[in-house]
Amino acid sequence: MDFNSIEEKMKKTISVFEENLSEVRAGRANPNILNKVMVDYYGVPTPINQMAGVSVPEPRMIVIQPWDMSMLKEIEKAINLAELGINPMNDGKVIRLTFPELTEERRKDLVKDIRKTAEEAKVAVRAIRRDGIDSARTAQKNSELTEDELETAEAKIQKMTDAKIAEIDQILEKKEKEIMTV
Helix, strand or coil: HHHHHHHHHHHHHHHHHHHHHHHCCCCCHHHHCCCEEEEEECCCCHHHHHHHEEEEECCEEEEECCCCCCHHHHHHHHHCCCCCCCEECCCCEEEECCCCCHHHHHHHHHHHHHHHHHHHHHHHHHHHHHHHHHHHHHHCCCCCHHHHHHHHHHHHHHHHHHHHHHHHHHHHHHHHHHHHCC
């Protein structure tokens, strides 16, 4: 029984969940929202952080300073096309992204969205558990595992699942606090 691959799949699910949460705008400036924005850099789609310095000088502002000033307009265009809900301000040297204050209603909507994302991550972890238990039962039917070994394997997989779901809940709780207390 290969518990390492089950554990690895569960860890990957959690890392994808964390990555998705990092892109949620919590009213605070977070450079991670730029991760999926690609700029056409001489014909090659390039992430902003590979062609410019990205900094957060204030809690609700991101400043993007391109290393190649000729790319300023391209970066601005890419941010507009990405539909982040933020208008870039270009002063000829840097691009400023100012995040508006979140309303209470918008905060509650964001919390609903991240709870849905957390539930999807939990469902994925449970599917990994189901696949692991199914493969253990198949191994038992093929006489590769005894009845006791099957029970031990099922218990171990369930324990891993419970730990990963608790981890998802902790990450969710932390993000909810971040959103509600900005």
